[in-house]
Amino acid sequence: xxxxxxxxxxxxxxxxxxxRDGDIIFSTAKDQHICAWFAxxxxxxxxxxxxxxxxxxxxxxxxxTIIASGAADNTVRLxxxxxxxxxxxxxxDTAVKRVEFNEDGSRLLAVTEKRMGFLGTIVVLAxxxxxxxxxxxxxxxxxxxxxxxxxxxxxSYMSKYIIAGHEDGSVSQYDAKTGEALDNVQVHxxxxxxxxxxxxxxxxxxITACKDKTAKLINARNLEVLKTYVADxxxxxxxxxxxxxxxxxxxxxxxxxxxxxxxxxxxxxxxFYHKIFEEEIGRVRGHxxxxxxxxxxxxxxxxxxxxxxxxxRVHQFDKAYFDFTYEVERQxxxxxxxxx
Amino acid sequence: EDADRGASADLxxxxxxxxxxxxxxxxxxxxxxxxxxxxxxxxxxxxxLAEILNIADEGEDQVIE
Numbered sequence: 001x002x003x004x005x006x007x008x009x010x011x012x013x014x015x016x017x018x019x020r021d022g023d024i025i026f027s028t029a030k031d032q033h034i035c036a037w038f039a040x041x042x043x044x045x046x047x048x049x050x051x052x053x054x055x056x057x058x059x060x061x062x063x064x065t066i067i068a069s070g071a072a073d074n075t076v077r078l079x080x081x082x083x084x085x086x087x088x089x090x091x092x093d094t095a096v097k098r099v100e101f102n103e104d105g106s107r108l109l110a111v112t113e114k115r116m117g118f119l120g121t122i123v124v125l126a127x128x129x130x131x132x133x134x135x136x137x138x139x140x141x142x143x144x145x146x147x148x149x150x151x152x153x154x155x156s157y158m159s160k161y162i163i164a165g166h167e168d169g170s171v172s173q174y175d176a177k178t179g180e181a182l183d184n185v186q187v188h189x190x191x192x193x194x195x196x197x198x199x200x201x202x203x204x205x206x207i208t209a210c211k212d213k214t215a216k217l218i219n220a221r222n223l224e225v226l227k228t229y230v231a232d233x234x235x236x237x238x239x240x241x242x243x244x245x246x247x248x249x250x251x252x253x254x255x256x257x258x259x260x261x262x263x264x265x266x267x268x269x270x271x272f273y274h275k276i277f278e279e280e281i282g283r284v285r286g287h288x289x290x291x292x293x294x295x296x297x298x299x300x301x302x303x304x305x306x307x308x309x310x311x312x313r314v315h316q317f318d319k320a321y322f323d324f325t326y327e328v329e330r331q332x333x334x335x336x337x338x339x340x
Numbered sequence: 341e342d343a344d345r346g347a348s349a350d351l352x353x354x355x356x357x358x359x360x361x362x363x364x365x366x367x368x369x370x371x372x373x374x375x376x377x378x379x380x381x382x383x384x385x386x387x388x389l390a391e392i393l394n395i396a397d398e399g400e401d402q403v404i405e
Contacts, residue, residue, distance in 0.1 A: 328354060332358075
């Protein structure tokens with residue numbers, strides 16, 4: 001599994017996203033521009049310039065027409081993927097830490113940072129999926145996080161709920177139409193920051209990564225914790241692989257934060273766990289610093305990781321990956337086939 | 341005897357996995373059914389992207405869990 005190394009950022013990576021078809025990768029870093037890459041060969045498709053601060057987040061709409069980004073310059077921007085043109089700028093009071101389109105690309109949510117005098121918020125914007133269209137200034141809805149600021153958030157199936165992960169290790173479920181807080185569950189250790197939230201393909205469940213060294217698979221409908229993946233290092237990111245029942249976790253401690261001189265200092269590896277059995281099944285090395293972001297390709301054929309070291313590594317899964325099957329899985333599949 | 345004990349421990353692990361897999365698969369069946377009914381009840385298309393992407397329903401986009 002020889003990875004492709006993408007060199008286009010000079011600073012730490014913050015987020016990686018694939019488009020729906022899995023042929024384009026978008027990456028953001030603290031160096032103020034967004035990069036787009038062809039997933040199969042790592043060739044750079046383009047860069048998007050305009051932000052005046054570290055970029056924290058990027059997402060691509062389901063039709064691969066526009067991307068949205070959020071940054072330390074307190075703005076959310078929309079970009080035409082093809083031309084690289086900035087289509088829209090929304091200004092906020094504080095940095096924007098996460099953006100995400102809903103399942104049909106008609107809405108975008110933005111998570112804003114908490115700062116003296118400003119609560120952390122989740123803002124919903126209406127989007128027209130057309131690079132030529134005039135985008136609305138209006139905030140459709142603003143959810144204020146009074147208890148603990150949101151660090152990550154996303155849209156469930158049917159855009160029914162907005163789910164947020166918080167600084168205090170809890171997750172919240174909001175009515176995505178009214179903004180009403182429906183539920184809040186302390187799924188991770190108290191006051192351990194949730195660093196990532198990524199969806200299953202049908203958005204009925206999601207995975208959270210946390211500084212408490214665990215990742216959790218959670219039912220979006222009732223916030224029930226379905227699975228727990230235990231790692232040995234603080235986690236920055238987690239992703240669910242399509243096709244195979246695996247999850248990928250990324251994390252690691254920066255050298256300055258490591259107090260002990262362990263043999264595997266920092267542990268800068270992507271970890272693969274079996275999604276259903278919760279067992280670790282493999283690790284992939286390569287980065288020279290913590291993994292800040294991991295993303296499974298929606299086509300199921302690979303994944304990408306972005307590190308504190310400024311690199312994106314794109315991996316294509318090999319035959320061994322697809323062949324790896326537990327005996328009980330094989331038996332269940334056989335039974336299914338005979339039943340048909 | 342040791343080998344037997346080992347074998348029964350393995351058996352317990354395998355049985356545990358079998359149960360986890362069964363639980364997971366039955367949850368997937370129930371949640372998929374539930375979401376489908378809810379989409380129908382609200383008059384939403386089963387595939388939220390069918391309209392904007394103009395995909396003929398060829399079963400191509402079915403998620404295999």
